Amino acid sequence: MNAPAFARSAAHAPPEAVDGVRVANVTVTYRNGHTALIDASFAIPTGTIAALVGVNGSGKSTLFKAIMGFVRAARGEISILGLPVPAALKRNLVAYVPQSEEVDWTFPVLVEDVVMMGRYGRMNFLRLPRAADHDAVAAALDRVGMTDFRTRQIGELSGGQRKRVFLARALAQDARVILLDEPFTGVDVKTEEAIIELLRGLRAEGRVMLVSTHDLGSIPEFCDRTVLLKRTVLASGLTSDVFTRENLERAFGGVLRHMTFGSGDGEVAMLSDEERPLLLKADGEPAKRTET
Numbered sequence: 104m105n106a107p108a109f110a111r112s113a114a115h116a117p118p119e120a121v122d123g124v125r126v127a128n129v130t131v132t133y134r135n136g137h138t139a140l141i142d143a144s145f146a147i148p149t150g151t152i153a154a155l156v157g158v159n160g161s162g163k164s165t166l167f168k169a170i171m172g173f174v175r176a177a178r179g180e181i182s183i184l185g186l187p188v189p190a191a192l193k194r195n196l197v198a199y200v201p202q203s204e205e206v207d208w209t210f211p212v213l214v215e216d217v218v219m220m221g222r223y224g225r226m227n228f229l230r231l232p233r234a235a236d237h238d239a240v241a242a243a244l245d246r247v248g249m250t251d252f253r254t255r256q257i258g259e260l261s262g263g264q265r266k267r268v269f270l271a272r273a274l275a276q277d278a279r280v281i282l283l284d285e286p287f288t289g290v291d292v293k294t295e296e297a298i299i300e301l302l303r304g305l306r307a308e309g310r311v312m313l314v315s316t317h318d319l320g321s322i323p324e325f326c327d328r329t330v331l332l333k334r335t336v337l338a339s340g341l342t343s344d345v346f347t348r349e350n351l352e353r354a355f356g357g358v359l360r361h362m363t364f365g366s367g368d369g370e371v372a373m374l375s376d377e378e379r380p381l382l383l384k385a386d387g388e389p390a391k392r393t394e395t
């Protein structure tokens with residue numbers, strides 16, 4: 104895991120290397136002619152939590168859509184565990200945990216039904232769940248601590264509980280690659296910690312989590328790798344290598360609030376586009392956050 108070879112760009116990785124997710128020279132153009140991603144390349148090994156970071160409109164959702172097969176790459180290739188996207192989707196290898204805004208919460212559906220959707224890919228067209236499907240749903244709900252809510256309407260849950268239900272859907276599917284779109288928005292610190300702990304457990308099982316987030320401050324704590332996007336991949340690799348002041352300033356330009364405290368060796372810069380700022384020491388290394 105985390106062999107130095109993976110820190111190199113996908114374009115330079117040896118062709119025989121099988122990555123969790125490998126994006127090579129991908130360009131995506133929407134029907135209206137807008138090119139949202141240009142020549143994007145990176146590779147993430149299995150057993151990794153990777154952050155996908157960039158300003159609004161930098162192409163994070165577009166990249167997710169390309170990995171999910173919702174939009175086609177005009178150029179380049181995406182492979183998942185060494186398979187092209189259609190083959191990976193057919194094997195139920197990829198799951199998506201959506202942003203809250205993408206879901207119609209008034210739709211009357213029970214928590215256990217949402218989680219059962221993760222099993223659809225394994226059922227025939229009648230979608231009649233078998234014992235194994237019910238067992239997988241129960242295990243997934245248990246793992247995210249939502250068993251007691253299984254017969255509740257999804258619309259009755261809090262933001263953090265909804266996230267956990269969609270994570271349970273990905274677990275019921277037994278996805279090897281899980282794409283999480285802003286998993287911490289509207290989630291309290293305790294739930295965020297619980298989700299991070301869960302992601303660490305999934306990493307230990309060799310899964311890949313690609314997490315789109317604006318929480319710069321929490322990324323060094325739980326994401327081993329980072330992909331910095333700005334219509335293309337500005338940098339990718341180990342978070343400690345990618346999270347430099349220079350890279351972040353290139354990715355965020357004037358968007359970040361930027362303050363400097365102290366002077367000389369004790370100087371700390373704060374970069375933030377959200378409520379959890381990233382602190383950088385004078386040497387450019389991320390500073391440890393202390394909880395208040």
Ligand SMILES: Nc1ncnc2c1ncn2[C@@H]1O[C@H](COP(=O)(O)OP(=O)(O)OP(=O)(O)O)[C@@H](O)[C@H]1O
Pocket residue numbers: 133134135137138139157158159160161162163164165166
């Ligand atoms: N269906 C579409 N048709 C045309 N252009 C689109 C479409 N979806 C997104 N875009 C454009 O592509 C660019 C990248 O959008 P994308 O949604 O991937 O950004 P993002 O990084 O996910 O942003 P955010 O942080 O706001 O979610 C934007 O300029 C957006 O306007």
